[in-house]
Amino acid sequence: MGRSLGHVVVMGGSLGGTCAARVLSEVADQVSVLDRDVLPDGPEHRAAVPQGRHVHLLMARGAQEFEALFPGLLDDMVAAGVPILENRPDCIHFGAAGHVLGTHHQLQDEFTAYVPSRPFLEWQLRTRVSGLPNVTFERRAVDEPIFDGRRVTGVRTTDGATLDADLVIDATGRGTRLPWWLRKWGFPQPREETVHVGIGYASVSLHIPDGLIGERVVVAGASREQPLGLGMLCYEDGSWGLTTFGVGKVPPPKHFDGMLDVARQVVPTHIVDALEQSRQLSEVALHKYPTSRWRRYDKLDHHPEGILPFGDAVASFNPTFGQGMTMTSLQAGHLRRALQGPPEELTTSFLRATAKTTYPVWTMNAIGDIALHRAEGAAPWWYRPVGSLFDQFLGAAETDPVLAEWFLRRFSLLDSLYMVPSARLIGRTVRHNLRLWAAERRLARAA
Secondary structure (H helix, E strand, O other): OOOOEEEEEEEOOOHHHHHHHHHHOOOEEEEEEEEOOOOOOOOOOOOOOHHHHOOOOEOHHHHHHHHHHOOOHHHHHHHOOOOEEEOOOOOEEEEEOOEEEOOOOOOOOOOEEEOOOHHHHHHHHHHHHHOOOOEEEEEOOEEEEEEOOOEEEEEEEOOOOEEEOOEEEEOOHHHOOHHHHHHHOOOOOOOEEEEEOOEEEEEEEEEOOOOOOOOOEEEEOOOOOOOEEEEEEEOOOOOEEEEEEEOOOOOOOOOHHHHHHHHHHHOOHHHHHHHHOOEEOOOOEEEEEOOEEEEOHHHOOOOOEOEEEOHHHOEEOOHHHOOHHHHHHHHHHHHHHHHOOOHHHHHHHHHHHHHHHHHHHHHHHHHHHHHHOOOEOOOOOOHHHHHHHHHHHHHHHOOOHHHHHHHHHHHOOOOOOOOOOOHHHHHHHHHHHHHHHHHHHHHHHHO
16 A cells, blocks of 8 residues: 655755655655755755765665665766775775774675765765656745644745645754654654764865775774774765764864874874875864764654654764764665555654664664763663673674674674674684684793
8 A cells, every 4th residue: 555645845955855855756746855055056065064074985785775766876976986895805994993804804795885975975866856857956944844733734934935745854954853843732752862972073185196095995993092083985086085083072183184193093004105195175174973862753652643754853873883874775765665555654664664773773883882982871781791792803803704794794784783793603703812812822921
């Protein structure tokens, strides 16, 4: 049983709103995407998306999901120069919690990711959606949705216009006002789960001469001992994005020389050499991300009909894990399937499906942040011991290709979203670390 809609309003024209509009175009006569910002005609940074200047990684699972929404997207991006990231040791330098994975061996099970810049990907998606005959993008800010006592029936814009709608999508991001509107309409506000990650960003665009670096993605995650991390991505125009970040309220450097100092601490010498020979293409951009937040709409007993939260309006993840765009693509799939079901089950079906894929990713991120990244937040007692065990697992994965591949496929959200190693893999980790410990003891005695 499918659903047929007349007019749908999508509040927010960023990546999440664009994906929602693409799905809704299949079941609605007309979709209006409203955004207060000017949406550029090309792959340009927007002031309303300050995080867009920082490196974004489109994970392998996200690439698959976007291709399902936009057939031909991946081939078109490659034709436009977007680098392909294969699981070869010469393509990626990947560090997690102080451990370096995937650089000393060939992984067995192939998977491919893509490295578009955030503005380029948004532009690609927006171009495809704006070309649909029943979708329009309008520069308009929403004052508030219109609630008739039972359901949302449209929106009122700041210019005084009223737009009727069979469904309203709130894709306004982390700053959503939907919890406040729910309280105003007499509904309970969603419980929020938060992790105070205290992340600060510093990013710059660079030109690196050809031949200096073979990798196309460089990631050096923060750890308990080293609260500063780094990400580098090569983009479709040949430029590089360099982001340094600090966790646990440790500030990143504000100038390029300081960013080089971070690189000298966390990445191999040949990458530092390439950065030292680079040329700046932009000023250093700064941004703060204080808190990861999950609004548990799925736990509410009562919801107003006619409005759905989407994207970061539901859950915003620690951006240093690079999962945000992929999680949005998963939500788009949930919305498509929910719209194919009974109309009266749309809200519950979508929110439950979103919670099902959010829970494992949120939990493992929270464990990593609290146990390994100096974050603050209410946490079950078992978070820290599990984080310590996972730290041991990552240590073994540095030189064990089976463990490295298990982690990288789940980190890329290709396999089960639950990062819980099997008993066999835990045993492999223990044996591996015992062998290393015994070898170190023998070397110490020989010295």
